[in-house]
Amino acid sequence: MVTDAELVARTVAGRTEAFDDLVARYHERCLRFAVHMVGSAADAEDAVQDAFIRAYRGLARYREQQQFGAWLFRILANRCRTALAARKRREARVIADSAAVERSSSASAPPVDAGIALRAALAALDPEQREAFLLHFAEGLGYTEMAEITGAGESALKMRVKRARDRMRALLEET
């Protein structure tokens, strides 16, 4: 299997179709993270598009000693933070989430139901806690990798994860 670093090298050398393979490898994972991070499918897609395009334009700054996935996630995490900050400035909630149509039509199905519940609970978390919680629990990353992605220290991340877990337990566990 061709490594991420090789695909990057091919892209930078002018064989830009190699970047399509990187998109195929990482797009779903990025979109899943962004949807849970920013809440709306439209905002998540914008953040993911922005992250990939920034990564593509900035490939010359990518260094092979970095994991491409971690580098991309760092860009994506920043785009999600920007999207959340932009949301704060908005005035009202608009229902315009076309990607949720199919989900809503089968809202009684357990996985869909659980997915909506998860997103509602995540929306109640502080964004930094939500980011740490998703990276650790949903993406299964260790604290060293999380520190690389978020730019935060490991002890701060551990505290965010603990607080987020306590809050999520209160929000989600049956009483």
Place this chain on the structure above:
Amino acid sequence: MTHDHDPLGERVREAYHEAPLDDEAARARLLEKLHREPAPQVPAAGASNAGRGAWWPAFAAGALMIVFMAGALTGWLLARRAAAPVPAAIAESESGVPVVFALPAPGARIVALVGDFNGWDAEATPLHRAALGNVWIAEVRLARGLHTYAFVVDGERWIPDPGAPLAPENEFGTHTSVVIVGESVS
């Protein structure tokens, strides 16, 4: 990769990875944008500019400026509205647009949705408890436009949606939330 072995973590991971995504369509839209991008800049002098878009740099610059300005205008227009922080849906039909409301309410026995669309009737639209714990969910069909609503917990506690902006305080001194059902932005 690391996983803490606790039941909550397992359930969160399951819900996270099973949540349906419109990944294919979104990826196609991304690739379409990427294929219009010029090849990434190589730091070495005299680097090749071969690859997608290399033959139209001047046109690309102009087009990008137009796209940027159109994007800025669209962004400004959209910023006057907002995307839903919690999953919601739009699929217009004769009977309205389906919208999903969700409220985390630990300890609640019953939760109902009240709003201008159901006459503020606390028995008209009960929420059901989600498979994942303490979040309550209801789907209703709403006409396009602005609506005000709130949740009623255990038949007596009236609370606005924590994930939505507040409407001005009403004549009864209670707070409600605002939802605008608009056209799709995707």
